[in-house]
Amino acid sequence: MERPRILVVGGGFAGLECARRLERKLAPTEAQITLVAPFSYQLYLPLLPHVAAGVLTPQSVAVSLRRTLRRTDIIPGGAIGVDPRSKVCVIRKITDEVVAERYDYLVLAPGSITRTFDIPGLSDYARGMKTLAEATYVRDHVIAQLDLASATLDQHERESRLQFVVVGGGYAGTETAACLQRLTTAALTRYPRLDPRLMKWHLIDIAPKLMPELGDHLGTRALEILRRRGIEVSLGVSVAEVGPETVKFTDGRVLPSRTLIWTAGVAASPLIGTLDAETVRGRIAVTAELRVPQYEGLFALGDAAAVPDLAKDDGAVCPPTAQHSARQGKRAADNLIATLRNQPLQPYFHKDLGLVVDLGGKDAVSKPVHVEMTGVPAQLVARGYHLMAMRTNASKFRVGANWLLNATAGDDFVRTGFLARQPARLQDFEYTGAYLTRDQVREHAQALQARQ
Secondary structure, eight states: OOOOEEEEEOOSHHHHHHHHHHHHHSOTTTOEEEEEESSSEEEOGGGHHHHHTTSSOGGGGEEEHHHHOSSOEEEEEEEEEEETTTTEEEEEETTSOEEEEEOSEEEEOOOEEEOOOOOTTHHHHEEOOSSHHHHHHHHHHHHHHHHHHHHOOOHHHHHHHTEEEEEOOSHHHHHHHHHHHHHHHHHGGGOTTSOGGGOEEEEEESSSSSSGGGOHHHHHHHHHHHHHTTOEEEESOOEEEEOSSEEEETTSOEEEOSEEEEOSOEEEOGGGGGSOOOEETTEEEOOTTSBOTTSTTEEEOGGGEEOBOTTSSSOOBOOSOHHHHHHHHHHHHHHHHHHHTTOOOOOOOOOOOEEEEEOSTTOEEEEETTOOEEHHHHHHHHHHHHHHHOSSHHHHHHHHHHHHHHHHHOOOOOOOOTTTTSOOOHHHHHOTTOOOOHHHHHHHHHHHHHHO
């Protein structure tokens, strides 16, 4: 008999953990495992601000899929449509070739994209912090502003190049603002023509509190650390308009700025919209066993799935965090194996282990197992957690060595020239326009059936 075909979509925390566990628990004769991922690595997303700040090299946070997976077939591309009735997944390879792949069991873990709003100029002038390429681009862009500000004699141009705006008071935005502010402050010693008083970082968020998940005490402590460093934090404020040289806030202020980094939340991958399935706030609805109830053999997890949070009693769904995604990957693999072997499925249950926020240097706030910590102890917990969560020993060593090297030797503030002469937009990095409509997906499925 032909082996069942298991297709895993996504090489992030959820997808990689699922494929890895399937390899370990299934004999080669039991199933054929295929992973669809546009890149040959799992991105350790929580450390992207460190890449943007030059504390870590890009390779350090890119965990090799082929080092981790030994017998899984890897298709280099992204899923752009799924027809669960025909059990066909449409894939666009990195060469732009579009192929249709049949499956018997599908694990959807396509992750999320940057959530945006219909704000004038946002799509043209904002930069994100969601992919490795974006973090590398942001670093180049920020250092380029210092270079150009130092070279110009125009005071207005200099002011606009030395003001930076980060939108989003969650973990990504707070860590990005904190790490990049340390980068520019340290870099000023190499730019004697620049007045440090002109350098300004702004962190804004529409919410009334900074990182409310941390609680009032730690949120206030993080706010104090940022303001002590000179970062201007504005809460209850958002962006009204973005231009090539200005940013207008909803409170009426207009800042001269050529850098806006957008980290105001995430949305489920547009792939979910190609399925005819129930959603919860854009995320595909699943049972506690991570099954999509409308379709046989279909599992969904990670940022793109609304997984019931059984650790809470209020009907909540699990937040889109790496902590949940990795554990959901293991549970999805176990339940898929149980399905193959006609065994009972188990619900996903996980109590949050806490939160860590690395603000760079000796500054951090952490809440491991609900114990509030600040300063150096919090920093040790934060970095220890990240090292523990990295999948391979090679990646752990690279990250640790990079932290040590940066702490002792500092940064050379070098630009790589990545996309230096090409304006980069959010959709250029996240390929949000690549997905098919449901009708187009059905056409590909019908064409595949006709060939067979």
